[in-house]
Amino acid sequence: xxxxxxxxxxxxxxxxxxxxxxxxxxxxxxxxxxxxxxxxxxxxxxxxxxxxxxxxxxxxxxxxxxxxxxxxxxxxxxxxxxxxxxxxxxxxxxxxxxxxxxxxxxxxxxxxxxxxxxxxxxxxxxxxxxxxxxxxxxxxxxxxxxxxxxxxxxxxxxxxxxxxxxxxxxxxxxxxxxxxxxxxxxxxxxxxxxxxxxxxxxxxxxxxxxxxxxxxxxxxx
Amino acid sequence: xxxxxxxxxxxxxxxxxxxxxxxxxxxxxxxxxxxxxxxxxxxxxxxxxxxxxxxxxxxxxxxxxxxxxxxxxxxxxxxxxxxxxxxxxxxxxxxxxxxxxxxxxxxxxxxxxxxxxxxxxxxxxxxxxxxxxxxxxxxxxxxxxxxxxxxxxxxxxxxxxxxxxxxxxxxxxxxxxxxxxxxxxxxxxxxxxxxxxxxxxxxxxxxxxxxxxxxxxxxxx
Numbered sequence: 001x002x003x004x005x006x007x008x009x010x011x012x013x014x015x016x017x018x019x020x021x022x023x024x025x026x027x028x029x030x031x032x033x034x035x036x037x038x039x040x041x042x043x044x045x046x047x048x049x050x051x052x053x054x055x056x057x058x059x060x061x062x063x064x065x066x067x068x069x070x071x072x073x074x075x076x077x078x079x080x081x082x083x084x085x086x087x088x089x090x091x092x093x094x095x096x097x098x099x100x101x102x103x104x105x106x107x108x109x110x111x112x113x114x115x116x117x118x119x120x121x122x123x124x125x126x127x128x129x130x131x132x133x134x135x136x137x138x139x140x141x142x143x144x145x146x147x148x149x150x151x152x153x154x155x156x157x158x159x160x161x162x163x164x165x166x167x168x169x170x171x172x173x174x175x176x177x178x179x180x181x182x183x184x185x186x187x188x189x190x191x192x193x194x195x196x197x198x199x200x201x202x203x204x205x206x207x208x209x210x211x212x213x214x215x216x217x218x219x220x221x
Numbered sequence: 222x223x224x225x226x227x228x229x230x231x232x233x234x235x236x237x238x239x240x241x242x243x244x245x246x247x248x249x250x251x252x253x254x255x256x257x258x259x260x261x262x263x264x265x266x267x268x269x270x271x272x273x274x275x276x277x278x279x280x281x282x283x284x285x286x287x288x289x290x291x292x293x294x295x296x297x298x299x300x301x302x303x304x305x306x307x308x309x310x311x312x313x314x315x316x317x318x319x320x321x322x323x324x325x326x327x328x329x330x331x332x333x334x335x336x337x338x339x340x341x342x343x344x345x346x347x348x349x350x351x352x353x354x355x356x357x358x359x360x361x362x363x364x365x366x367x368x369x370x371x372x373x374x375x376x377x378x379x380x381x382x383x384x385x386x387x388x389x390x391x392x393x394x395x396x397x398x399x400x401x402x403x404x405x406x407x408x409x410x411x412x413x414x415x416x417x418x419x420x421x422x423x424x425x426x427x428x429x430x431x432x433x434x435x436x437x438x439x440x441x442x
Contacts, residue, residue, distance in 0.1 A: 003412045004241045011369040013234045015262075018269040018362060020225045041236075047430060048239040050364070052378060054419035056428050061435040068437060083346040095343065115433075122316065122424065125304040127378045129353070133402070136357035137364075141239060143271070144365075148232040157273060157348045169438040181354070191224045198275035203343065207277050209268060212336075214282040216289060217390040 017144055022192050024152030026102035029187040033107045038149050042186065045145035049138035052130040053122030058138050059178065061168050063109040071167045072159070072183065073103040079158045094203065101156045106187035111168055112139055113178045135181045142184070152189035155182055238365055243413050245373030247323035250408040254328045259370050263407065266366035270359035273351040274343030279359050280399065282389050284330040292388045293380070293404065294324045300379045315424065322377045327408035332389055333360055334399045356402045363405070373410035376403055 006014075043060065051057060063069060084095050103109060114135045117124070124130040139155070146153045161180035170178055198204055227235075264281065272278060284290060305316050324330060335356045338345070345351040360376070367374045382401035391399055419425060 004237070005371050006238065006241075006369045010234045010238075011262075011366075013231045014238055014365065014369040015266075016225070017227065017231075017235055018266055018366070020227075021269075021271070023271050041232075043430065043434070045236075045239055048242075049361075050242070050244050050376070050417075054417050054425045054427075056433070059433045059435065061438065063437060065437050079347045083341075083343075086341040086346055098343075100344070120304075120307040122304075122319075122419070123321070123376075123378045125307055126300045126380055127382065127401075130378045132350070133353075133357045133360075136354045137361045139354075140270075140358045140361035143358075144235065145232075145239070148227045148235040150226050155271070155344075157344045157351045159347055161348065167438075168435075169440040171439060174439070180348075196271075196275050198343070204275040206275075209264065212277070212280045213264070214280065214389075216284060216286050217282065217388075218392060218395070219390040 017148055020192060021144055021147040022152065023196065024102065024154045024189055024192070025197060026099045026105050028189045028191065028193070029102040029105045029152060029185070030190060031105055031107060032188050034151060034186060034188070038151060039108060041149060042142050042145050042151070045141040046138040049134065049141045051134035051137070052124050055117060055121045055124070055131060055134065057115050057117060057131045058135045059113040059115050061111040063111065064107065066104070068167060069103050069109055072109070072164060073101070075159050075163045075167070076101055076103060076156060079160055083158055100158060102154045102185040102187065103156060106185040108186045110184045110186065111164060111180065112182040112184065114181050116177045116179070132179065132181060139182050139184070146186060151186055152192065154185040156185060157182070159183055238369055241413060242365055242368040243373065244417065245323065245375045245410055245413070246418060247320045247326050249410045249412065249414070250323040250326045250373060250406070251411060252326055252328060253409050255372060255407060255409070259372060260329060262370060263363050263366050263372070266362040267359040270355065270362045272355035272358070273345050276338060276342045276345070276352060276355065278336050278338060278352045279356045280334040280336050282332040284332065285328065287325070289388060290324050290330055293330070293385060294322070296380050296384045296388070297322055297324060297377060300381055304379055315422070319422070321379060323375045323406040323408065324377060327375070327406040329407045331405045331407065332385060332401065333403040333405065335402050337398045337400070353400065353402060360403050360405070367407060372407055373413065375406040377406060378403070380404055
């Protein structure tokens, strides 16, 4: 048993961490390497993550090889061209100017997979997506730990998951059991922006909390 | 622009927070109320969460009414009975002894929904689950902020999402657009355990990192 009580000062440190965490894009990353001890701490944050039924349903692939990154960057380019076409004329112009990934520029990429269980998992029987959600909790822990270590992280999602599985040589018989949840880029940065880049660029605006906060039920609003 | 650099001491505070965060069950919760300012800080952690394409696709329902909680607890009871039957004989006996929720015992429950977008969302075009993943990032932020405030959180997932929607009076025309991601219980605790409860009870064991960490690709192991 333990009764660790966090102080106001410690709580404020965590609030600062939330405030200063950013999704980092290619234009901010430096190519200098990440120390092994730093990478180990980021992975340790994933180990300390909650998981439904203590199932720990995550798999991580650490990628440093430039050829592998190039193959993933090629998949991004194809998907990004498709994505651009989905937006209205005005937004499409804006979209085309955005730098949305740092795959090649960062020294370390990490692909994160959800591993489907073989039997029932405690807590996942009524809500089957709980396993994936555990993997996302681990990613958020890694993201915050990276920021605490002054390392930037960018989450790349404009990817065809099946092509990424091929690039990472997932054996045929395991492909159905593994789902790509995230492709993460880690690196030192020149600076961290003080707002989300998409907010600065006015891609979208921050919603007031009243837009999405309900008291007791929906119809009591 | 900002260049906030976190110190080793601050990084250690965050690591301590990860180490001491727990999924809290009914037997540990106290029924004493949560101060409004504390609740506001927990919700602020959600506001500071990353979201795909800055879409902020979350909705929160704060529940303090005991009748509403009782209705949700009834849904839990039905689902938990179903769940128990899915496990093998030995596990079933263990399962039946577990206390898996603190719905009625905690002063505040928060239901968290993902709101489906009306049009394309930047970053969600190739991986449609990214919106839900953003909501999970917000939940992990809330979980850690609660712990930093010495408040326990328990994530209840043994629920029929459609029944929870009915209890929370989601209008018929919005039901298809809203997905229940989590039902969270918040309260003060007598103490925080120093390991996951399911690890202490030997429901499952902690995996060595070598079980789920790959270098460069799957077949290079």
